[in-house]
Amino acid sequence: MSTKSSPRAPGRPRSPSPIRRERIPDHRAAGTPAAPKFRPIHTRRAFEEICERIREQLALGVLKPGDKLPPERDLAQQLGVSRNVLREALRSLEMAGVLRLQKGVKGGAFIQEGDTSRMNGVMRDMLSLGTISVRELSEARVHVLDLVVRLACANARRADLDALEANIERTEDATREGRLLDRVECSREFYKLLAAATGNKVIAMIMDSVTEIHMRFVYAKVSSSGVAMARLAEKRRQFLAALGERNVTSATRLMRTHLESVQRMLEQDPGAMSLHVALAEVQPGLRR
Amino acid sequence: MSTKSSPRAPGRPRSPSPIRRERIPDHRAAGTPAAPKFRPIHTRRAFEEICERIREQLALGVLKPGDKLPPERDLAQQLGVSRNVLREALRSLEMAGVLRLQKGVKGGAFIQEGDTSRMNGVMRDMLSLGTISVRELSEARVHVLDLVVRLACANARRADLDALEANIERTEDATREGRLLDRVECSREFYKLLAAATGNKVIAMIMDSVTEIHMRFVYAKVSSSGVAMARLAEKRRQFLAALGERNVTSATRLMRTHLESVQRMLEQDPGAMSLHVALAEVQPGLRR
DNA sequence: TCCATTGAATGGGTGATCCATTTAACAATC
């Protein structure tokens, strides 16, 4: 589409065929001769159909980030559904990070740039629902981080190393001034930068998703007990040096021992390590 | 909650405080003395608030899988919003895999068991939106698979190995009878079983999410060109043997060389490897 | 005992209507 301008009726590119609330087929009268598999009836609801069609246009490349969908009233009419139903679909797509809805004239539903942090929410829901455990998440994090360190060793560029260097300096400032919670923020950012240094956004996404929850635990721990990792910035410098020298063995070893000491710190007071504490309300700086 | 029964007014456990469309605070009259940062106004919309509250109850453990929310009409009234708005929120949560909405008397909104395949959709959206590339995804898959093989070597149980064995037998059947597309389905399942053999659902989730798209490419390739991996079942048997012997070196090497040959097959005809082909309509057996 | 009927509960969907925000165009003022 890419109808960045033209306020009204942007070309009406291809009037979407109206959603038909397809009645469930009656299995062609009573006499079904060869009915091998009765797949569960998937009662198609209007909003599902709408979501699917928009995603289809996306996959086909007809819609691209920055494009604008027609106004709700128009699109609803084109699809032959009520505005309310259309909005349910748009809402879902907005929550999925595909759309951004903007009010006012010149507003509308815009296709978003993909938001790599969407995976975090999935992970959080899985944890809330008890589908995955904190133990599994921690273990996964250790392994993913090992992979990330190896890839970062291989692929980190000058700019990545500089960003990590700057992050360590901020960590030192925060340490010197006793701003413990800011230091946790620095840690969060450190792992994000490290993930980015792999040069692979998929890996980075995975890494971020397993790190986000972990950092919540650290935040909760630090903010409740006031304890803090000893010699953090120093260890970070050692690690960064190994990374700069592309010394995989050293870098992975440093990271592993650091993770272990963090884990020990977290497990000092297992009672406070409630899942609910970490998942509950969003801390400042954490809302993205 | 856990009000599995009691059709009407299930205890009315704790009437949620009504959603107040909090007007943006006027920064306490005009005179803001020390206004350091003007974070962008995040116009809270009713449905966001609702989603957050339900997720909060989930994180707090007040709501658990199997629980039922009050009927839409009741809940809307309790929250002080219209039914339409409430439905937007419920729709979003349903798409996120948190809820299942069921019609009819005794129907309602039920908290679901977590659906580990939710990450696949995120990955698909990221690809559709061009945020990640097929190259990044393939590369990530290679690395994740390497990790999975190592973990499976360490943790696979008898049942896991048996399931893989059974899968290989189905692969042999399909090969013998020339059912190429079924064989692709077997491959999809093989990787799922392998992921499960790690004993870590987080790792398995990650593995599945990077594998799903890949298998679409394979499916598209096989179904269009009719070519098929040579000696697939044989290679699978070799690999399974290594896995059974906990021979990490051998298992990872076998997997790596196999991946390389698959990659060569896929890249034979790069023109056909369109992203859109793979992302477009859902193939039978792939819809979950 | 079994099966058909019925009716209430519940999600699915519609249409009309209003509000709030945003922006461009325009007018008024300095």
Added chain:
DNA sequence: GATTGTTAAATGGATCACCCATTCAATGGA
């Protein structure tokens, strides 16, 4: 002429009042 209000239209946000389709327990007749 530049700045500053004013206005009006477009658009998403939200409400209300309905109606339909599905499901299932209760009812009642064969």
